[in-house]
Amino acid sequence: MSDPSRWLLPPDRVPSAWFNVAPHLTTPLQPPLHPGTRQPIGPDDLAPLFPMALIGQEVTAEPWVDVPGEVLDVLRLWRPTPLVRARRLEAALGTPARIYYKDESVSPAGSHKPNTAIAQAFYNKQDGTARLATETGAGQWGSALSLACSLFGLECKVYMVRSSYQQKPYRRVMIETWGGQVEPSPVADPDSPGSLGTAISDAVADAASRADTHYSLGSVLNHVLLHQTVIGLEAKEQLAAAGEDKPDVVIGSCGGGSNFGGISFPFVPDEGVRLVAVEPSSCPTLTGGRFDYDFGDTAGMTPLLAMYTLGHDFMPPPIHAGGLRYHGDSPLVSNLVQSGRIEAVAYPQSKVFEAAVQFARVQGSIPAPETSHAIRAAVDEALLAKEEGVERVILFSYSGHGLLDLSAYDDYTNDRLDA
Numbered sequence: 161m162s163d164p165s166r167w168l169l170p171p172d173r174v175p176s177a178w179f180n181v182a183p184h185l186t187t188p189l190q191p192p193l194h195p196g197t198r199q200p201i202g203p204d205d206l207a208p209l210f211p212m213a214l215i216g217q218e219v220t221a222e223p224w225v226d227v228p229g230e231v232l233d234v235l236r237l238w239r240p241t242p243l244v245r246a247r248r249l250e251a252a253l254g255t256p257a258r259i260y261y262k263d264e265s266v267s268p269a270g271s272h273k274p275n276t277a278i279a280q281a282f283y284n285k286q287d288g289t290a291r292l293a294t295e296t297g298a299g300q301w302g303s304a305l306s307l308a309c310s311l312f313g314l315e316c317k318v319y320m321v322r323s324s325y326q327q328k329p330y331r332r333v334m335i336e337t338w339g340g341q342v343e344p345s346p347v348a349d350p351d352s353p354g355s356l357g358t359a360i361s362d363a364v365a366d367a368a369s370r371a372d373t374h375y376s377l378g379s380v381l382n383h384v385l386l387h388q389t390v391i392g393l394e395a396k397e398q399l400a401a402a403g404e405d406k407p408d409v410v411i412g413s414c415g416g417g418s419n420f421g422g423i424s425f426p427f428v429p430d431e432g433v434r435l436v437a438v439e440p441s442s443c444p445t446l447t448g449g450r451f452d453y454d455f456g457d458t459a460g461m462t463p464l465l466a467m468y469t470l471g472h473d474f475m476p477p478p479i480h481a482g483g484l485r486y487h488g489d490s491p492l493v494s495n496l497v498q499s500g501r502i503e504a505v506a507y508p509q510s511k512v513f514e515a516a517v518q519f520a521r522v523q524g525s526i527p528a529p530e531t532s533h534a535i536r537a538a539v540d541e542a543l544l545a546k547e548e549g550v551e552r553v554i555l556f557s558y559s560g561h562g563l564l565d566l567s568a569y570d571d572y573t574n575d576r577l578d579a
């Protein structure tokens with residue numbers, strides 16, 4: 161009998177509580193500042209945009225936060241997700257490393273994004289909100305929130321970064337199929353490729369102008385990363401079932417931090433486990449930015465967050481990994497990078513797609529461009545283990561499939577991809 165390559169958990173093993181990394185920080189988070197007064201904001205300042213349950217999760221110091229039963233019922237439609245050992249990739253690399261990935265592509269939307277979209281839609285429905293407005297980069301978040309809104313009977317308006325709106329038309333179709341409305345962003349500048357910062361500005365302006373609407377964010381904020389920790393919590397249990405004590409390194413692509421936080425935060429307390437965030441070299445927030453207070457959006461409408469930033473007016477080039485084109489990063493991730501607990505690396509998209517195609521040709525699955533950043537780093541870790549002649553347990557988040565990103569692969573295979 162061949163060695164197993166997939167570890168599954170039954171539906172009743174979906175984590176019943178989210179892991180809060182905040183109590184494990186060596187230095188506390190700096191408070192968000194009001195965009196007008198530059199003073200620390202309070203719950204009342206956020207109430208026009210978010211339900212109180214999410215505001216409470218944003219500031220809680222509790223180590224665990226219970227997952228509502230209604231949210232668990234929906235998550236169990238696809239969770240727990242598989243843990244897969246990439247044995248064929250290991251063989252192709254000739255490495256002694258053992259490479260595992262958490263396959264978040266099995267969700268209805270094809271990525272990790274529904275993990276928080278379902279929770280946010282539930283809390284807004286419970287609060288009496290009728291409509292949600294949001295931004296999306298490559299469309300993974302917009303499609304996830306549209307799915308969640310359809311399940312909880314809410315309207316959904318999505319402002320999609322214009323470069324991705326043009327590159328990825330079928331993500332727009334997904335959003336519309338689940339009942340959402342899509343508009344390219346920035347609304348006021350049809351000649352701009354846009355960025356997540358401009359799309360956030362459009363979505364916040366929409367929510368602030370309507371009494372029936374709240375704003376929903378797919379990354380960056382504490383409650384978003386909290387919801388994503390189901391990924392790492394499940395992975396811990398599955399790695400134990402695979403006979404591993406703990407991973408040597410945990411890797412995730414990082415734009416605003418939701419995917420990376422989801423896979424890595426449950427491992428923050430574990431000594432000896434390296435945590436590596438991977439970003440595009442064309443938008444190197446953690447590796448090339450500064451730690452400072454900055455707006456979360458381009459127009460300066462959101463609270464200022466203490467985070468690594470390239471400047472809220474930074475306009476990244478229109479790379480295919482649209483979900484990673486963000487000028488800032490999660491304050492939680494930024495705090496842990498600043499303290500040295502998290503490492504960060506950056507790659508050009510040519511190197512990223514080289515690894516993505518290698519992965520697809522040996523493992524079979526075609527990864528999203530964002531996910532491919534994690535694969536690049538995992539391959540390099542495995543090659544380093546080969547060079548050093550040591551075993552190493554590598555875990556990365558396979559955050560989404562690339563079946564709606566095939567134009568990116570067409571550009572790569574036909575040498576049309578910018579470095």
